[in-house]
Amino acid sequence: MKNKSLSFWLFLTPTLVALALVVFIPMLEGLFYSFTDWDGLSFTKVVGFKNYMALLQDKAFGNAFWFTVAFVIVTVILLNVIGLGLALLVTQKFKGNNFLRAIFFMPNMIGGLILGFIWQFIFTQGFSALGSALHMTVFQNWLTNSLTGFWGLVIVTVWQMSGYIMIIYIAYLQNIPSEVIEAAEIDGASAWQRFTRITFPMIAPAFTVCMFLTLSNGFKIYDQNLSLTNGGPYNSTQMLAMDIVNTAYNSSDFALAEAKAMVFFLIVAAISLVQVFYNRKREGDF
């Protein structure tokens, strides 16, 4: 038994060391700095909760927070609906469904930054060319105000992540025993009833996973934000992660940025934990 524990810990040590050096220790350091007046190089005094009080009054942080919340709500719904829809589509038996799976997953392989730039080109040059050809003003001036910036970000994120969510739903859909579906069909259940009473509850674990992924990913979006709108115009499409980075680098207020980062961590952790807990409970009783 003693030998087993030793090799167990030996295997674990490299990963633990790496995690500690790259995640845990910097987090603790950051937590400490958030209580000082650190400017990125050194600090002169401990200022207690001053930074946390400041961020509560920071309008930019508040705007970024609500913008991000709206974004998360919209993308979680869209991603799960579209992801599940695509998964249901490609698990039907028809020729080319494997090919479709690959196609739908491909956007996910492009990095967020490059995707943002590609879509920026589409939204600005492509859409305005389309708009002037069709004489429809709805296609003009995309990304020049916070409304089109918001929907632009939603479109890019949903387009990129749907394939990934689809794959997860496919995995769970394929685990549903076909006998149960057939039995229901024989018993006269309609397609809608089969879906809502059998398929849907049996992929409940998939929901837990997918909601968690889309929730936490939505809060942490930065690459697409940077390349698509860069927070503009006038910081109206600035999401939480970007606000924190800009506070640190543009305004050189590292201590405040650390405080914001701590609050950000607490928010995302709290929401994710609540969601997983709630979903797990629902998984348990059906």
Add this chain to the structure above:
Amino acid sequence: MKKMWKKLGLVSLLAGVTLTLAACGSKSADGGNVKITILQGKVESNKQFKAIAKKYEKAHPNVKIEITSIGGGTQYNPVLKTRISSGNAPTIFSLDGPASVKQFKNYTADLTDTKAAKAAIPSTLDTVKSQGKVYGLPFNIEGYGFVYNKAVFEKAGIDPKSLTTYDKLEAAVKTLNEQKEQLGIKGVFALPGKESWILSDHLLNVYLSKEFDGNSQKLYTSKKMKFENNAEMKQMIDLQKEYSVQPVMQMDYAGQVNQNFAQGKVAMIQQGDWIYETVNQIDAKFAQDGIGMIPMPVKEQQGKMPVGTSIYWAVNKRKSTDEQKAAKDFLNWLYTSKEGKKDVVEKLHFVPAYKGYGDVKMPDALTQSVYDYSQKKATFGWVFPGYTGTSWDPDVAQPNLQKYLSGDQDWQKTVSNMKDGWTKQQTK
């Protein structure tokens, strides 16, 4: 079986720990030879600096110079801070104003007694002086205004040098706009709404400079800004916006300079002499013969061009005395030796910020115009380095000006937000 697992575990533990430790770098000393590292913020001059450094190394075989340039979207200060925090600080770095002098005061060496500092034009040193000592050496002096397309103005029969008042400018703009099709231009101006610094740094400076005597230190230490001629700034923004290639809010620097101006699609743009290299890469002939620059007409600065320095060299005082001496020697050589002075003008296209250059013939029309105005003493100073590097610029000035430009806020509110924001920051 258990023995094999134990061995495997030990091996992976060793590998893991070694890899982790190897990630921490190691330093090595060199006897007699000195290596200086430069981290500088003028990315447009990267190639030229490296060529000059190679030349210097040949003449001084015991000195090695390693240059890294930052810019074009990447912020300079964060990279510098990262290099310092990771123990990889450069010997020579860049400062852009009083705020960065303060931030890096534990690293900036006193350069008051260097040859270059003594040769510098005194007004260029105001920004990097602290308690009477000089902590930076200016790269060059630069100027901005309206960079114009000579052929378009000729065709329209307008002499750009005659546009010395706002009314004359407005009349010319209207004429150019009416003849857009014959002149082959898409618009008179190209205003990049996305580049908020063009409004908050360059344009605002034109209307703030007199209040602070053209001295960025005065602005940096002020408690409030009066900004009494803000109505003039509104006029200029509105004029540029109305007669610009649309949509203004979607245009960025590349759209303004590369796409529109360098390809002859607009009559003029608000920019500075630093765009020469960008235009040169797209249309060398146009850059050489087809462009010129005039100052923007401002009531209290008639006929004067805003000229100043945006970036300074600083020497790291935490490096060894040998390294610091080698760094100072290089900078002195660059700006005061015969060889160096020639390169500064001809290779770098820098308008010299130092005395002792005699009569200079600048190699391009834009830097030549900056040189002419500074020789005539028809210039006023840059005060905006007094607020770049403070949070007012990205958090108050830029968003408010952009909001006004996109039509979502009226001018009075924009001005009062800016003035209140400045007072709030300066009296914290």
